[in-house]
Amino acid sequence: MDEQLNFAPCGYVSIDDNGTILAINETLLRLLGHNLQEVQGQHINLLLSTASRSFYQLYFFPMIRLQNKVEEMYISLKSKTEQDIPILLNASRNERNGKMTNDCVCVPMKRRYEYEQALLTIKKETDTRNRMKKKQIAELDRLRHELESKQNELLALNEELQRLAITDGLTGLKNRRYLHENLISNVALHAERSQPLSLLLIDIDYFKNINDNFGHMMGDKVLQGFGQLLKDASRIDDIAARYGGEEFALILPKTDKLGALKIAEGIRSQVENANWDLPTITVSIGAATSLAGDTENALQSRADRALYASKNRGRNRTTHASDLE
Amino acid sequence: MNQHILFRNNINITGKGTKAMLFAPGFGCDQNMWRLVAPFFEEHFRVILFDYVGSGKSDYHAYNPNKYSNLNGYAQDVLDICAALELKEVIFVGHSVGGVIGMLASLQEPDRFEQLVMIGPSPCYLNDHPDYLGGFEREDLEALIEMMEMNYIGWANYLSQVIMQNPERPELSQELEESFCSTDPTVARQFAIATFFSDYREELQKVTVPSLILQCSDDAVAPIEVGTYMHRTLSESTFRLMDATGHCPHMSHPEETIRLISDYLTTIYAGSISNG
Numbered sequence: 347m348d349e350q351l352n353f354a355p356c357g358y359v360s361i362d363d364n365g366t367i368l369a370i371n372e373t374l375l376r377l378l379g380h381n382l383q384e385v386q387g388q389h390i391n392l393l394l395s396t397a398s399r400s401f402y403q404l405y406f407f408p409m410i411r412l413q414n415k416v417e418e419m420y421i422s423l424k425s426k427t428e429q430d431i432p433i434l435l436n437a438s439r440n441e442r443n444g445k446m447t448n449d450c451v452c453v454p455m456k457r458r459y460e461y462e463q464a465l466l467t468i469k470k471e472t473d474t475r476n477r478m479k480k481k482q483i484a485e486l487d488r489l490r491h492e493l494e495s496k497q498n499e500l501l502a503l504n505e506e507l508q509r510l511a512i513t514d515g516l517t518g519l520k521n522r523r524y525l526h527e528n529l530i531s532n533v534a535l536h537a538e539r540s541q542p543l544s545l546l547l548i549d550i551d552y553f554k555n556i557n558d559n560f561g562h563m564m565g566d567k568v569l570q571g572f573g574q575l576l577k578d579a580s581r582i583d584d585i586a587a588r589y590g591g592e593e594f595a596l597i598l599p600k601t602d603k604l605g606a607l608k609i610a611e612g613i614r615s616q617v618e619n620a621n622w623d624l625p626t627i628t629v630s631i632g633a634a635t636s637l638a639g640d641t642e643n644a645l646q647s648r649a650d651r652a653l654y655a656s657k658n659r660g661r662n663r664t665t666h667a668s669d670l671e
Numbered sequence: 672m673n674q675h676i677l678f679r680n681n682i683n684i685t686g687k688g689t690k691a692m693l694f695a696p697g698f699g700c701d702q703n704m705w706r707l708v709a710p711f712f713e714e715h716f717r718v719i720l721f722d723y724v725g726s727g728k729s730d731y732h733a734y735n736p737n738k739y740s741n742l743n744g745y746a747q748d749v750l751d752i753c754a755a756l757e758l759k760e761v762i763f764v765g766h767s768v769g770g771v772i773g774m775l776a777s778l779q780e781p782d783r784f785e786q787l788v789m790i791g792p793s794p795c796y797l798n799d800h801p802d803y804l805g806g807f808e809r810e811d812l813e814a815l816i817e818m819m820e821m822n823y824i825g826w827a828n829y830l831s832q833v834i835m836q837n838p839e840r841p842e843l844s845q846e847l848e849e850s851f852c853s854t855d856p857t858v859a860r861q862f863a864i865a866t867f868f869s870d871y872r873e874e875l876q877k878v879t880v881p882s883l884i885l886q887c888s889d890d891a892v893a894p895i896e897v898g899t900y901m902h903r904t905l906s907e908s909t910f911r912l913m914d915a916t917g918h919c920p921h922m923s924h925p926e927e928t929i930r931l932i933s934d935y936l937t938t939i940y941a942g943s944i945s946n947g
Contacts, residue, residue, distance in 0.1 A: 399891035407922065
């Protein structure tokens with residue numbers, strides 16, 4: 347080996363495809379603490395740690411064989427005293443005297459190794475933190491979705507409860523509680539706007555007889571049938587409610603006496619002419635229309651009196667409270 | 672589906688024969704590893720080469736960290752390839768972890784495989800004292816993975832980010848891609864962990880497909896004790912100790928590798944003909 351290469355400021359070793367060391371320079375021998383006799387003709391494994399031996403097999407050899415060169419490979423050498431010596435290695439594959447040799451040069455990279463180790467550690471920590479952050483965000487996201495869906499369930503449940511709380515179970519009409527609340531607000535609203543508001547109270551005639559003669563099932567069917575008829579007769583803003591038993595009510599916003607009587611008469615005749623699979627069913631209706639300074643109680647009791655009058659006058663008829671005096 | 676698999680695993684088919692030979696690369700490299708061996712078999716076989724997802728010219732988008740967290744994910748890909756090409760009674764040739772992947776695939780669908788040729792395989796790299804010598808202590812494997820990281824894995828992520836911000840230097844990314852047989856860095860790390868910390872010793876005795884084990888002399892990755900352990904445990908196995916040293920005889924000693932495989936196949940098929 348020529349003097350310049352032997353003492354060049356970099357390590358030099360050439361190995362054959364079996365890993366046998368063919369030549370090695372003094373610089374590298376000194377770095378490793380070996381002498382030439384100990385190393386020449388030996389397997390490169392002599393200079394490698396267990397991990398490096400595998401690395402050599404898994405990466406160095408396939409690369410030099412496939413690409414004829416290796417560049418900037420980090421690998422750790424093992425000194426005679428079993429110290430790890432990190433080096434940076436370049437290699438090229440050359441044919442000399444008809445044989446293939448893999449020529450390697452290397453420089454120790456102790457300080458650079460320390461820096462890179464430190465950077466790698468920080469990078470790993472950052473990666474770990476990022477992974478944790480991602481996981482936490484995913485978890486938060488999951489919780490948010492869960493909360494949202496629970497909230498939606500709760501809202502739907504509330505809506506359903508609210509609907510049930512104001513609905514008459516048998517007929518699906520509004521119940522008495524709702525009727526009462528709605529009447530209060532509607533009376534106030536119509537008074538404020540000086541608009542007429544009418545109320546119909548409707549009672550199915552001789553309902554007790556239906557129950558007694560045909561059974562409660564049939565009675566319920568009649569209540570349901572009438573509920574449907576009332577619903578169909580309602581305009582969009584009208585409120586149809588079951589008052590209790592066989593008594594029903596219909597709130598008619600923005601409706602005066604004439605309008606109310608027309609609607610009431612329509613309902614009465616529809617009931618009379620409907621096919622109930624029973625002896626004729628009829629209803630009695632009491633109507634009232636709000637006056638200036640009216641309260642819902644006053645309106646309701648006038649409608650009640652009118653209903654009573656319809657009953658007294660032979661049923662199957664409509665009476666308006668204002669016609670009573 | 673078929674096209675998708677062919678693309679995903681960068682499948683290349685050559686050869687004049689009808690019987691299929693499927694070559695699976697080892698850890699960290701792609702089908703180029705077979706270029707000194709596979710062409711020999713083209714005269715009599717249908718030679719099929721492929722890359723693992725995340726290596727070589729495979730479809731890197733198909734990588735799924737869950738699926739490939741252990742070798743069964745890779746074995747599934749081998750089965751996908753067999754299904755896509757409608758292969759049956761394949762002669763499977765696997766280097767290193769490739770052999771184990773083929774073995775795992777054969778446990779799922781034995782009918783697909785007629786022979787397993789395993790070059791330097793190991794079912795478990797860790798020593799399990801005192802009964803089993805895999806060749807490595809945990810620290811050795813950790814040091815190996817650290818060395819991979821120092822070379823490539825730990826940095827390529829950073830570098831690729833830097834490169835993406837330097838579109839005026841495309842040659843940098845090209846260089847990176849070519850280095851280390853182009854394996855995606857995060858994939859390589861996971862593959863390394865799946866490979867080197869695996870233990871498939873339990874599976875060996877379930878293998879029904881006959882096998883040939885090619886064991887190198889002086890292999891730092893799969894020592895001779897591992898090869899003899901496999902031979903003892905695999906039911907219908909043939910064991911050949913090679914003159915070749917190292918871990919990649921198909922690259923360092925292609926003639927011997929070719930000779931041992933073709934001798935084995937000749938014996939098998941001569942036998943089957945005389946029996947038939």
